[in-house]
Amino acid sequence: MRSLSEIDTVSKRSSRAAGYSWGIAEEIGKNIRLLEIFSLPGIKNLNSFFKKKKELRLENISIIKQDNEANKNEYCPIIAGVNFLDQIKTLETLKEITFKKVSYPLLFLPFVSRAAEVIGKRIFLKMDDREFLLNFNNNIYSNYTKNEIIVSAENIYLKVLENRDSFEEKEWNELYKLSEETFVEENESLKQGGAGAGLTDND
Template sequence: MNASLNEIENLCKKAARGAGLSWGVAEEAGRAARWLSGNGLDGPALLAEQLRLDDGCAYSQITPDMSTECWERAGRSMCPLISGVTLSDHAYLLRENGRILLGKVTHPQLLMPFASAAARQLGIALQLSWQGCILEFSPGGEAVLIQPDNFASPLVEGVSCICIRIASGTGRALSGSIPTLAKSVQDYLDVLAARTYVPASEVSRLSGAGAGLSDNI
């Protein structure tokens, strides 16, 4: 299916909510999938893989513990969506400390939209890296892949986000057309999104939900 960025964002937002994430994080997940797709990456497929891991987990199991210098979750890998939202909410620490360190994280590519947003928010260049992979983000949020090793790794032992004086200007800028939305991915996201739908009832119709009894008036 050839989906628009708006369709991708809306579907992924509802799917994330259906997987149990809060509406706030789900909205950020939809925006992250949109950002990835707009930069030529398969945002919905990446999100679907992460939601398979998150589905049924308590929030406290996959959110970072910020009490130490390296944010981590003892005994578990962290969700990049929740970690990314936390990074965005605490982007000021990048200006204060020069870096934010994360422990074990699944699907680190999903952190990229949040690093881009932090770079724009602060108006500075940032470097995001993990196990052989290095990306740079300009103060405008544009992403450049400097070193591609393990770029698509599903699990990494650590991620660093650091301030840099200026982007190096080398590497390959992320770009490309929106990837086709695979049917298997769409079907899975649709299943999750369907959990957010409230079945119609006579009470809900009479109380004003949906078209109610005035559909043809």
């Protein structure tokens, strides 16, 4: 079994060899490590991507907007991902973002996962019919569990989810009431012995 450290190093070096700057190569190293931690096929997709990269003639996107569509060919998942991560503080306000035609979209995914951590919000990502819930870069829930190469995505839809409770107020109150049973009712004697007893705050 390869260690995560080996996965990071080899992904970084191969990314540099594939033409990315050292700074971006470092990002890719961390991302592939992340995908493999989450049991997603990072190495498999990166290897396939680099083998095809030249012939794909990918388009780069610099400034990301609400709706992004590549002109002729597909978007490069790395450049789109790096810029998504870098621009997430601005993009957060857009709530929903779409990309049309993205090559090897699984390589775009870890940038979004890391962006979720940066803004402290979950991000929902739909890659054609595959759905991913990116939980603050701590874990990824998905209906996709195949260990396969995804060559392209026609549509990527992203939604920044507001931090909301997943339960009803009634449910919370019921549970809180039960938790109160760990408290001790204070009688007069206990009140007298408490911190600050006998003093006044009105000075």
